[in-house]
Amino acid sequence: MKDYNYATQAEYYDIVEGNTNVKDFNNILNKLLKKYNIKSVLDITCGTGAQAIFLDKEGYKVTASDFSKEMIAIAQKKYPKLDFKQGDIRNAKYGKFDAVISIFNAIGHLSKPDFGKAIRNITNNLKTGGIYIFDIFNLDFMKHGFIKEEFIDTLKEVDGTKFVRFNKNTFDSEGGVIHMNQKTYIQKGLSKPKIFKDSWDMQIYSSDELKDILEKNGFEVLEFLDMNGDKFDKNKSLFILTIARKK
Ligand SMILES: C[S@@+](CC[C@H](N)C(=O)[O-])C[C@H]1O[C@@H](n2cnc3c(N)ncnc32)[C@H](O)[C@@H]1O
Known part of the structure; x- marks a missing residue:
C-alpha cells in the first residue's frame, strides 16, 4: 500500500x-x-x-x-x-x-x-x-457508488485564497482498495497557483x-x-x- x-x-x-x-x-x-x-x-x-x-x-x-x-x-x-x-x-x-x-x-x-x-x-x-x-x-456502497470520472471534492475560498481539489481515483473492488489520485490547486488572488499532487492507497x-x-x-x-x-x-x-x- x-x-x-x-x-x-x-x-x-x-x-x-x-x-x-x-x-x-x-x-x-x-x-x-x-x-x-x-x-x-x-x-x-x-x-x-x-x-x-x-x-x-x-x-x-x-x-x-x-x-x-x-x-x-x-x-x-x-x-x-x-x-x-x-x-x-x-x-x-x-x-x-x-x-x-x-x-x-x-x-x-x-x-x-x-x-x-x-x-x-x-x-x-x-x-x-x-x-x-x-x-x-x-x-458495499463503493461497489456501485464509486465515481470513476474525475471529480472535485473541495472548492473553497478563504481570505482571498482559493482551494480546489480534483480526484481521479481507481478502485480495486476485489481487494477493497481505492487508489487515490488527488491534485490540489492553491491560488492566492491571481498569483501563480501552488499545485500538489498526491497518490496513495486506501483500504476499505x-x-x-x-x-x-x-x-x-x-x-x-x-x-x-x-x-x-x-x-x-x-x-x-x-x-x-x-x-x-x-x-
Ligand atoms: C484523515 S486524517 C484524520 C485526522 C483526524 N482524526 C481528523 O478527523 O481530522 C488520518 C490521520 O491518520 C494518521 N495516521 C495514518 N497512519 C497512522 C498510523 N500508523 N498511526 C497513527 N496515525 C496514523 C495520519 O497521520 C492522519 O493524521
Missing part, C-alpha cells in the same frame, strides 16, 4: 478537510460517548486535533496521538493545553482508556494485516468493556468484514451507524461508523 504523505499538506489540512461536517460529527461523537458513559478517551489518529480538541473542551480526559509529526505540530499550536504525542496506532501504548477513537478514514491508511495489528494494540489501550469507535468508507471494508475482524480480535460490534448517526445501510451509507466493545 502506498502511504499518504501528510507532511506535504498538513499546513492546509484544516482548510481542505475542515467543513461543517466536522462540527456535526463531533456532536454525534459526543452523544455516543455519553451514551456509553465514557470519561477517558484516547484519540489514536488525532491529526490536527479535530476530535481531540473538541472532546477536551467538553470535559473528557483526552490523550491525543498521531503518526505524523507535522499534523501534531499544527494541533499543538492550535491547542497548547493538550500534550499531543507522536505514536503509531499499531504499537503506541498510553494506558487503559474507556474509549479509543480513530476518525475520518484513518484506518484506511493501514493494510489489512496492519489493521489487525492496530486492533490488537487498541485492546492494549482499552479497559475491559471499553469501546473503540472508528469510521471507514463502506465497500464491508460491514461484514469489519464484524469478522473485530470478533476475531476480542471485540463485539455494538452498532454500525452512518456518519450522521443514523442506522447504517449496507447499500446507501458512504461510511461505516463502528462502535465495538472489548470483551
Whole structure:
C-alpha cells in the first residue's frame, strides 16, 4: 500500500478537510460517548486535533496521538493545553482508556494485516468493556457508488485564497482498495497557483468484514451507524461508523 504523505499538506489540512461536517460529527461523537458513559478517551489518529480538541473542551480526559509529526505540530499550536504525542496506532501504548477513537478514514491508511495489528494494540489501550469507535468508507456502497470520472471534492475560498481539489481515483473492488489520485490547486488572488499532487492507497471494508475482524480480535460490534448517526445501510451509507466493545 502506498502511504499518504501528510507532511506535504498538513499546513492546509484544516482548510481542505475542515467543513461543517466536522462540527456535526463531533456532536454525534459526543452523544455516543455519553451514551456509553465514557470519561477517558484516547484519540489514536488525532491529526490536527479535530476530535481531540473538541472532546477536551467538553470535559473528557483526552490523550491525543498521531503518526505524523507535522499534523501534531499544527494541533499543538492550535491547542497548547493538550500534550499531543507522536505514536503509531499499531504499537503506541498510553494506558487503559474507556474509549479509543480513530476518525475520518484513518484506518484506511493501514493494510489489512496492519489493521489487525492496530486492533490488537487498541485492546492494549482499552479497559475491559471499553469501546473503540472508528469510521471507514463502506465497500458495499463503493461497489456501485464509486465515481470513476474525475471529480472535485473541495472548492473553497478563504481570505482571498482559493482551494480546489480534483480526484481521479481507481478502485480495486476485489481487494477493497481505492487508489487515490488527488491534485490540489492553491491560488492566492491571481498569483501563480501552488499545485500538489498526491497518490496513495486506501483500504476499505464491508460491514461484514469489519464484524469478522473485530470478533476475531476480542471485540463485539455494538452498532454500525452512518456518519450522521443514523442506522447504517449496507447499500446507501458512504461510511461505516463502528462502535465495538472489548470483551
Ligand atoms: C484523515 S486524517 C484524520 C485526522 C483526524 N482524526 C481528523 O478527523 O481530522 C488520518 C490521520 O491518520 C494518521 N495516521 C495514518 N497512519 C497512522 C498510523 N500508523 N498511526 C497513527 N496515525 C496514523 C495520519 O497521520 C492522519 O493524521
